[in-house]
Amino acid sequence: MGLLGALRLKLREARTDRLVRARMQVLHGPARVNLAQDQAGVVSLMKNAEYWVADFIRHHQALGAAHVIIMDNGSSDRTVEIARGFDRVTVLQNTLPAKQYECPLRAVAARMVLRGGWVLFVDSDEMAEVPFGLHALLRYCNGQGFTAVTSQMLDMFAPLPLSQTRGLDYAQSRAVMDRYTLEGLQRHPYHLPDNPIGWFLRDNSGAEGIQMLSGGVRRLLFNEDCMLTKHSLVRNVAGVRLMTHPHAASGVVVADVSLVLKHYKLAGDFLARDRASVAAGTWDHAEDARRVDAAGDGDFTIRVAGPRVYEGPGRLVEDGFLAASQAYSAFCTGI
16 A cells, blocks of 8 residues: 555544544443553443343453443343443443444444553453463563454354254353364464455564464354454554454554453354344345355254363463463463
Protein backbone atom coordinates (compact mmCIF):
# COMPACT_ATOMS: atom_id res chain seq x y z
CA MET A 1 0.00 0.00 0.00
CA GLY A 2 1.39 3.40 -0.98
CA LEU A 3 1.36 6.61 1.03
CA LEU A 4 -1.91 7.79 -0.55
CA GLY A 5 -3.57 4.46 0.13
CA ALA A 6 -2.41 4.50 3.75
CA LEU A 7 -3.80 8.02 4.18
CA ARG A 8 -7.17 7.00 2.76
CA LEU A 9 -7.26 4.01 5.10
CA LYS A 10 -6.57 6.21 8.14
CA LEU A 11 -9.30 8.64 7.12
CA ARG A 12 -11.79 5.82 6.62
CA GLU A 13 -10.89 4.33 10.00
CA ALA A 14 -11.29 7.72 11.68
CA ARG A 15 -14.77 8.19 10.15
CA THR A 16 -15.79 4.72 11.28
CA ASP A 17 -14.47 5.37 14.79
CA ARG A 18 -16.52 8.58 15.07
CA LEU A 19 -19.66 6.83 13.84
CA VAL A 20 -19.29 3.94 16.28
CA ARG A 21 -18.60 6.28 19.20
CA ALA A 22 -21.61 8.40 18.36
CA ARG A 23 -23.92 5.36 18.44
CA MET A 24 -22.52 3.90 21.69
CA GLN A 25 -24.73 3.94 24.79
CA VAL A 26 -23.85 2.99 28.36
CA LEU A 27 -26.68 0.86 29.80
CA HIS A 28 -25.05 -0.30 33.02
CA GLY A 29 -21.90 0.13 35.07
CA PRO A 30 -19.07 2.66 35.00
CA ALA A 31 -18.31 4.54 31.80
CA ARG A 32 -14.60 4.76 32.71
CA VAL A 33 -12.42 2.16 34.41
CA ASN A 34 -8.77 2.69 35.31
CA LEU A 35 -6.64 -0.44 35.17
CA ALA A 36 -3.24 -1.07 36.71
CA GLN A 37 -0.48 -2.29 34.40
CA ASP A 38 -0.99 -5.87 35.57
CA GLN A 39 -4.78 -5.85 35.20
CA ALA A 40 -6.96 -6.79 32.25
CA GLY A 41 -10.47 -5.93 31.21
CA VAL A 42 -12.52 -8.36 29.12
CA VAL A 43 -14.45 -7.09 26.09
CA SER A 44 -17.09 -9.26 24.42
CA LEU A 45 -19.40 -8.43 21.52
CA MET A 46 -22.73 -10.19 22.10
CA LYS A 47 -26.19 -10.38 20.61
CA ASN A 48 -28.95 -12.58 22.05
CA ALA A 49 -26.39 -14.31 24.25
CA GLU A 50 -28.50 -15.06 27.34
CA TYR A 51 -27.47 -18.73 26.97
CA TRP A 52 -23.82 -17.82 27.63
CA VAL A 53 -23.56 -14.46 29.37
CA ALA A 54 -23.83 -15.35 33.09
CA ASP A 55 -21.30 -18.19 33.00
CA PHE A 56 -19.10 -16.09 30.70
CA ILE A 57 -18.89 -13.27 33.24
CA ARG A 58 -18.37 -15.60 36.21
CA HIS A 59 -15.58 -17.49 34.46
CA HIS A 60 -13.59 -14.45 33.42
CA GLN A 61 -13.97 -12.71 36.75
CA ALA A 62 -12.66 -15.90 38.38
CA LEU A 63 -9.81 -15.91 35.85
CA GLY A 64 -8.74 -12.56 37.28
CA ALA A 65 -10.28 -9.99 34.94
CA ALA A 66 -10.61 -6.67 36.77
CA HIS A 67 -13.62 -5.62 34.69
CA VAL A 68 -15.91 -7.07 32.00
CA ILE A 69 -17.45 -5.05 29.15
CA ILE A 70 -20.44 -6.55 27.37
CA MET A 71 -20.83 -4.80 24.01
CA ASP A 72 -24.47 -5.62 23.25
CA ASN A 73 -25.35 -5.47 19.56
CA GLY A 74 -29.11 -5.10 19.98
CA SER A 75 -30.29 -8.18 21.84
CA SER A 76 -33.98 -9.03 21.99
CA ASP A 77 -33.52 -11.62 24.75
CA ARG A 78 -32.35 -11.29 28.40
CA THR A 79 -28.64 -10.70 27.65
CA VAL A 80 -28.63 -7.12 28.96
CA GLU A 81 -30.86 -7.91 31.93
CA ILE A 82 -28.60 -10.77 33.06
CA ALA A 83 -25.38 -8.78 32.60
CA ARG A 84 -26.79 -5.93 34.67
CA GLY A 85 -26.93 -8.27 37.65
CA PHE A 86 -23.14 -8.38 38.00
CA ASP A 87 -20.69 -6.04 39.67
CA ARG A 88 -17.51 -4.97 37.85
CA VAL A 89 -19.41 -5.10 34.55
CA THR A 90 -20.17 -2.35 32.05
CA VAL A 91 -22.90 -2.98 29.49
CA LEU A 92 -22.72 -0.92 26.30
CA GLN A 93 -25.15 -1.05 23.42
CA ASN A 94 -24.61 -0.25 19.77
CA THR A 95 -26.87 -1.58 17.03
CA LEU A 96 -24.63 -0.95 14.04
CA PRO A 97 -24.51 -4.29 12.17
CA ALA A 98 -21.68 -6.51 13.40
CA LYS A 99 -21.25 -7.88 9.88
CA GLN A 100 -19.79 -4.50 8.85
CA TYR A 101 -18.54 -3.10 12.18
CA GLU A 102 -17.34 -6.13 14.15
CA CYS A 103 -13.80 -4.85 14.77
CA PRO A 104 -14.53 -1.18 15.54
CA LEU A 105 -17.42 -2.12 17.84
CA ARG A 106 -15.00 -4.09 20.00
CA ALA A 107 -12.05 -1.70 19.77
CA VAL A 108 -14.08 1.45 20.45
CA ALA A 109 -15.82 -0.22 23.41
CA ALA A 110 -12.44 -1.06 24.91
CA ARG A 111 -10.91 2.36 24.39
CA MET A 112 -14.03 4.25 25.57
CA VAL A 113 -14.23 2.45 28.91
CA LEU A 114 -10.77 1.16 29.79
CA ARG A 115 -7.79 3.29 30.72
CA GLY A 116 -4.42 1.52 30.86
CA GLY A 117 -3.87 -2.16 31.56
CA TRP A 118 -4.67 -4.86 29.02
CA VAL A 119 -7.73 -5.80 26.94
CA LEU A 120 -8.79 -9.43 26.62
CA PHE A 121 -11.14 -9.87 23.65
CA VAL A 122 -13.30 -12.98 24.07
CA ASP A 123 -16.45 -14.10 22.24
CA SER A 124 -19.55 -15.16 24.14
CA ASP A 125 -18.97 -18.86 23.38
CA GLU A 126 -15.30 -18.81 24.47
CA MET A 127 -13.70 -19.35 27.87
CA ALA A 128 -10.11 -18.17 28.25
CA GLU A 129 -7.54 -20.13 30.26
CA VAL A 130 -3.89 -19.17 30.75
CA PRO A 131 -0.82 -21.32 31.49
CA PHE A 132 0.23 -20.33 35.06
CA GLY A 133 -2.60 -17.78 35.32
CA LEU A 134 -3.55 -14.37 33.96
CA HIS A 135 -1.78 -12.26 36.59
CA ALA A 136 1.54 -14.03 36.04
CA LEU A 137 1.20 -13.64 32.27
CA LEU A 138 0.58 -9.90 32.49
CA ARG A 139 3.52 -9.35 34.84
CA TYR A 140 5.78 -11.33 32.53
CA CYS A 141 4.66 -9.46 29.40
CA ASN A 142 5.07 -6.07 31.06
CA GLY A 143 8.58 -6.98 32.16
CA GLN A 144 9.58 -8.25 28.72
CA GLY A 145 8.04 -5.39 26.74
CA PHE A 146 5.41 -7.51 24.99
CA THR A 147 2.18 -5.78 23.97
CA ALA A 148 0.10 -8.69 22.64
CA VAL A 149 -0.53 -12.35 23.42
CA THR A 150 -1.98 -14.77 20.90
CA SER A 151 -4.70 -17.25 21.75
CA GLN A 152 -5.57 -20.57 20.17
CA MET A 153 -9.22 -21.57 19.87
CA LEU A 154 -9.83 -25.15 20.99
CA ASP A 155 -13.17 -26.50 19.79
CA MET A 156 -14.76 -28.54 22.58
CA PHE A 157 -17.33 -31.25 21.96
CA ALA A 158 -19.27 -34.01 23.71
CA PRO A 159 -19.16 -37.70 22.66
CA LEU A 160 -22.97 -37.71 22.71
CA PRO A 161 -25.74 -37.35 20.11
CA LEU A 162 -27.37 -33.95 19.76
CA SER A 163 -30.65 -35.39 21.03
CA GLN A 164 -29.01 -35.79 24.45
CA THR A 165 -27.29 -32.39 24.59
CA ARG A 166 -29.53 -29.86 22.81
CA GLY A 167 -31.60 -29.20 25.94
CA LEU A 168 -28.65 -28.61 28.29
CA ASP A 169 -27.93 -25.18 29.70
CA TYR A 170 -24.47 -23.73 29.20
CA ALA A 171 -22.99 -25.00 32.48
CA GLN A 172 -24.35 -28.48 31.81
CA SER A 173 -23.07 -28.39 28.24
CA ARG A 174 -19.56 -27.43 29.30
CA ALA A 175 -19.55 -30.30 31.81
CA VAL A 176 -20.15 -32.90 29.09
CA MET A 177 -18.16 -31.12 26.36
CA ASP A 178 -14.82 -32.24 27.73
CA ARG A 179 -13.35 -33.59 24.48
CA TYR A 180 -11.10 -32.06 21.83
CA THR A 181 -8.80 -33.27 19.08
CA LEU A 182 -5.60 -31.94 17.56
CA GLU A 183 -6.26 -33.71 14.29
CA GLY A 184 -7.05 -31.66 11.21
CA LEU A 185 -4.89 -28.68 12.23
CA GLN A 186 -2.93 -26.64 9.72
CA ARG A 187 0.05 -24.64 10.96
CA HIS A 188 1.38 -21.43 9.41
CA PRO A 189 4.59 -19.63 10.48
CA TYR A 190 3.72 -16.29 12.03
CA HIS A 191 6.05 -14.09 9.99
CA LEU A 192 6.00 -15.87 6.61
CA PRO A 193 3.95 -14.88 3.52
CA ASP A 194 1.69 -17.95 3.65
CA ASN A 195 0.16 -16.68 6.89
CA PRO A 196 -3.55 -16.21 5.97
CA ILE A 197 -3.79 -12.82 7.73
CA GLY A 198 -0.17 -11.78 7.20
CA TRP A 199 -1.09 -8.35 5.83
CA PHE A 200 -2.47 -7.32 9.23
CA LEU A 201 0.65 -8.61 11.02
CA ARG A 202 3.27 -6.95 8.83
CA ASP A 203 4.16 -4.32 11.46
CA ASN A 204 4.26 -6.80 14.35
CA SER A 205 7.42 -8.19 15.90
CA GLY A 206 8.32 -10.91 18.37
CA ALA A 207 6.12 -14.03 18.25
CA GLU A 208 8.99 -16.43 18.96
CA GLY A 209 7.58 -19.97 18.88
CA ILE A 210 4.11 -18.80 17.83
CA GLN A 211 2.27 -20.51 14.99
CA MET A 212 -0.97 -19.51 13.31
CA LEU A 213 -3.36 -22.46 13.45
CA SER A 214 -6.46 -23.21 11.41
CA GLY A 215 -8.85 -26.09 10.84
CA GLY A 216 -9.29 -28.69 13.56
CA VAL A 217 -12.66 -30.17 14.47
CA ARG A 218 -14.72 -27.82 12.35
CA ARG A 219 -12.65 -28.59 9.27
CA LEU A 220 -12.98 -32.32 9.89
CA LEU A 221 -16.73 -32.14 10.48
CA PHE A 222 -17.97 -29.23 8.40
CA ASN A 223 -15.14 -28.37 5.98
CA GLU A 224 -14.81 -24.92 7.57
CA ASP A 225 -11.67 -22.99 6.71
CA CYS A 226 -11.59 -21.49 10.19
CA MET A 227 -8.69 -19.52 11.62
CA LEU A 228 -8.06 -20.56 15.23
CA THR A 229 -5.38 -18.05 16.24
CA LYS A 230 -6.30 -14.61 17.56
CA HIS A 231 -4.46 -11.71 19.12
CA SER A 232 -6.87 -11.78 22.03
CA LEU A 233 -4.85 -10.11 24.78
CA VAL A 234 -3.52 -6.65 23.88
CA ARG A 235 -1.90 -3.94 25.96
CA ASN A 236 -4.01 -0.79 26.09
CA VAL A 237 -1.34 1.79 25.22
CA ALA A 238 -0.82 4.39 22.52
CA GLY A 239 0.52 3.06 19.23
CA VAL A 240 -1.18 -0.32 19.59
CA ARG A 241 -4.07 -0.92 17.19
CA LEU A 242 -6.35 -3.15 19.21
CA MET A 243 -8.33 -4.94 16.49
CA THR A 244 -7.56 -4.46 12.81
CA HIS A 245 -9.05 -7.85 11.89
CA PRO A 246 -11.30 -10.17 13.96
CA HIS A 247 -8.16 -12.23 14.65
CA ALA A 248 -5.43 -9.58 14.62
CA ALA A 249 -3.94 -6.59 16.38
CA SER A 250 -1.34 -4.42 14.66
CA GLY A 251 1.72 -2.53 15.77
CA VAL A 252 2.39 -4.97 18.62
CA VAL A 253 5.26 -6.99 20.07
CA VAL A 254 3.90 -10.52 20.35
CA ALA A 255 4.77 -12.62 23.40
CA ASP A 256 6.42 -16.05 23.32
CA VAL A 257 3.48 -17.63 25.12
CA SER A 258 -0.14 -18.22 24.09
CA LEU A 259 -3.41 -18.79 25.92
CA VAL A 260 -6.31 -21.09 25.08
CA LEU A 261 -9.88 -20.11 24.23
CA LYS A 262 -12.04 -23.13 24.99
CA HIS A 263 -14.61 -22.75 22.22
CA TYR A 264 -18.18 -23.92 22.82
CA LYS A 265 -19.66 -23.14 19.41
CA LEU A 266 -21.30 -26.58 19.46
CA ALA A 267 -22.96 -26.22 22.89
CA GLY A 268 -26.68 -26.78 23.35
CA ASP A 269 -28.85 -26.72 20.24
CA PHE A 270 -26.19 -25.18 18.03
CA LEU A 271 -28.00 -26.25 14.86
CA ALA A 272 -31.08 -24.23 15.81
CA ARG A 273 -28.86 -21.20 16.38
CA ASP A 274 -27.12 -21.75 13.06
CA ARG A 275 -30.39 -22.09 11.17
CA ALA A 276 -31.58 -18.81 12.70
CA SER A 277 -28.27 -17.15 11.78
CA VAL A 278 -28.53 -18.37 8.19
CA ALA A 279 -32.12 -17.12 7.91
CA ALA A 280 -31.13 -13.69 9.28
CA GLY A 281 -28.01 -13.41 7.10
CA THR A 282 -25.98 -12.55 10.21
CA TRP A 283 -22.56 -13.33 8.72
CA ASP A 284 -20.99 -13.50 5.26
CA HIS A 285 -18.50 -16.29 5.99
CA ALA A 286 -21.20 -19.02 5.61
CA GLU A 287 -19.76 -21.19 8.38
CA ASP A 288 -23.21 -21.47 9.94
CA ALA A 289 -24.63 -22.75 6.64
CA ARG A 290 -21.85 -25.35 6.35
CA ARG A 291 -22.70 -26.74 9.78
CA VAL A 292 -26.40 -26.94 8.96
CA ASP A 293 -25.71 -28.74 5.66
CA ALA A 294 -23.20 -31.19 7.15
CA ALA A 295 -25.35 -32.13 10.14
CA GLY A 296 -28.41 -32.91 8.05
CA ASP A 297 -31.74 -33.87 9.60
CA GLY A 298 -30.61 -36.91 11.61
CA ASP A 299 -29.42 -37.19 15.22
CA PHE A 300 -26.00 -35.62 14.79
CA THR A 301 -23.05 -37.06 16.74
CA ILE A 302 -19.49 -35.79 16.62
CA ARG A 303 -17.07 -38.54 15.68
CA VAL A 304 -13.48 -37.54 14.93
CA ALA A 305 -10.05 -39.11 15.09
CA GLY A 306 -7.85 -38.67 18.14
CA PRO A 307 -10.35 -37.45 20.76
CA ARG A 308 -8.75 -36.39 24.05
CA VAL A 309 -10.14 -35.39 27.44
CA TYR A 310 -9.28 -31.82 28.38
CA GLU A 311 -6.71 -31.61 31.19
CA GLY A 312 -5.86 -27.91 31.23
CA PRO A 313 -3.58 -25.49 29.37
CA GLY A 314 -0.43 -27.15 30.69
CA ARG A 315 -1.18 -30.30 28.73
CA LEU A 316 -1.80 -28.22 25.61
CA VAL A 317 1.69 -26.74 25.99
CA GLU A 318 3.14 -30.26 26.21
CA ASP A 319 1.22 -31.27 23.08
CA GLY A 320 2.46 -28.25 21.10
CA PHE A 321 -0.94 -26.61 20.74
CA LEU A 322 0.01 -23.71 23.02
CA ALA A 323 3.37 -21.97 23.31
CA ALA A 324 5.19 -21.28 26.58
CA SER A 325 8.85 -20.38 26.30
CA GLN A 326 11.45 -21.50 28.80
CA ALA A 327 11.75 -17.87 29.92
CA TYR A 328 8.03 -17.70 30.67
CA SER A 329 8.00 -21.05 32.48
CA ALA A 330 11.01 -20.03 34.55
CA PHE A 331 9.40 -16.69 35.42
CA CYS A 332 6.17 -18.36 36.56
CA THR A 333 7.77 -21.15 38.58
CA GLY A 334 10.03 -18.59 40.28
CA ILE A 335 7.20 -16.37 41.49
